[in-house]
Amino acid sequence: MDTTTPKPYILPADAVWFITGCSSGIGQALAQHIATKTASQRVVATARNPAALSAATSSIPDSPNVLKTALDVTDPHAIESAFDAALAQFGRVDVVVNNAGYNLMGDAEVSPPGNRGARELMDTNFWGAVDVTKRALSVFRDVNPGTGQIGGVIVNVTSMGGFFGSPGNAYYHASKFALEGFAESVAKEMFPEWGIHVTCVEPGGTRTRYAGENLRRMERHPEYIGEGGATTGMLEFMERRELHGGFASAGEVAEGVYRVVGAGGRIPIRVPLGRDSWGMVMAEVERVKADLEECRDVSCAMGTEDAEEMVRLVK
Numbered sequence: 001m002d003t004t005t006p007k008p009y010i011l012p013a014d015a016v017w018f019i020t021g022c023s024s025g026i027g028q029a030l031a032q033h034i035a036t037k038t039a040s041q042r043v044v045a046t047a048r049n050p051a052a053l054s055a056a057t058s059s060i061p062d063s064p065n066v067l068k069t070a071l072d073v074t075d076p077h078a079i080e081s082a083f084d085a086a087l088a089q090f091g092r093v094d095v096v097v098n099n100a101g102y103n104l105m106g107d108a109e110v111s112p113p114g115n116r117g118a119r120e121l122m123d124t125n126f127w128g129a130v131d132v133t134k135r136a137l138s139v140f141r142d143v144n145p146g147t148g149q150i151g152g153v154i155v156n157v158t159s160m161g162g163f164f165g166s167p168g169n170a171y172y173h174a175s176k177f178a179l180e181g182f183a184e185s186v187a188k189e190m191f192p193e194w195g196i197h198v199t200c201v202e203p204g205g206t207r208t209r210y211a212g213e214n215l216r217r218m219e220r221h222p223e224y225i226g227e228g229g230a231t232t233g234m235l236e237f238m239e240r241r242e243l244h245g246g247f248a249s250a251g252e253v254a255e256g257v258y259r260v261v262g263a264g265g266r267i268p269i270r271v272p273l274g275r276d277s278w279g280m281v282m283a284e285v286e287r288v289k290a291d292l293e294e295c296r297d298v299s300c301a302m303g304t305e306d307a308e309e310m311v312r313l314v315k
Contacts, residue, residue, distance in 0.1 A: 006192045011262040012149055016090045018044040018083070020073055020132060021100030022060065023052035026157060026206065029254035030097060032059045035066050044086040044093070046071035048100070073100045073128025083135050092147045095261055096136040098129035099157040101175070106218030107231050108170035117218060118171040125175035129156060130182060137186075140196050151195020153261050156183050158200045160277040163270070164284040167230035184269055197267045201257055202281065204274030205247035248274045 140152035162176035187198035
């Protein structure tokens, strides 16, 4: 019997969702989905600039089941305040979605002294999600049982870029790889009776502001500019919006996230979302498998058979 896996998750009919980064894109679409397409579920829609949640362009309606509040995920005090507001209004939190984030594209070598831009990216994409997760775990374990609901779900919106790297995105990939590693470790630390599940959803290309005004660029390094440069090609692709027609919409990704959490079964630690994501992740799995087979003799020529016991322990 597996004593390390929590029971299959059953999403409560009146579930409370806490979502970061709801001013646009996937976060806004997911908050809208909860607010308009479920009968009794509640949503805490957060954004660094709360005015964006009430702007004319926002599709998140005002209702007793919707709480809109400010949250800069790089500020621990703001995280505490946002969770306090959620608990004051709804009594518990069932699903926490770490969605806030952005990309910083360019040649890795040109990152400025001190890697300031890259560190700011990590503060939002990785450390922000870490701090939100830590607060969420205490709510799932210590608060929810008092309301009659056990556990909860952490959903990290990483991307297919959390599984493999592409040129021009070194620091973005670093943040998403770090988040996926953190999530997998945290999932294995949970006691099964806590009923806490952790998953990383990995969207492929998505028609959001991520590829537009939310895409930040570093100055180019002169040695990498030129025809045939991998980073140059990736930047050109991102700028040619007419090539993004095959991307999923933010609404489709939001519905995919909802299906992952609400399916009523085991929640995998990684879930590619989109045909491109699934195909590219599977291709990367095959490349990794081929590399491992190629270096098998070298890898297994050291250590003893006792090392296989460690493999069984960490599975």
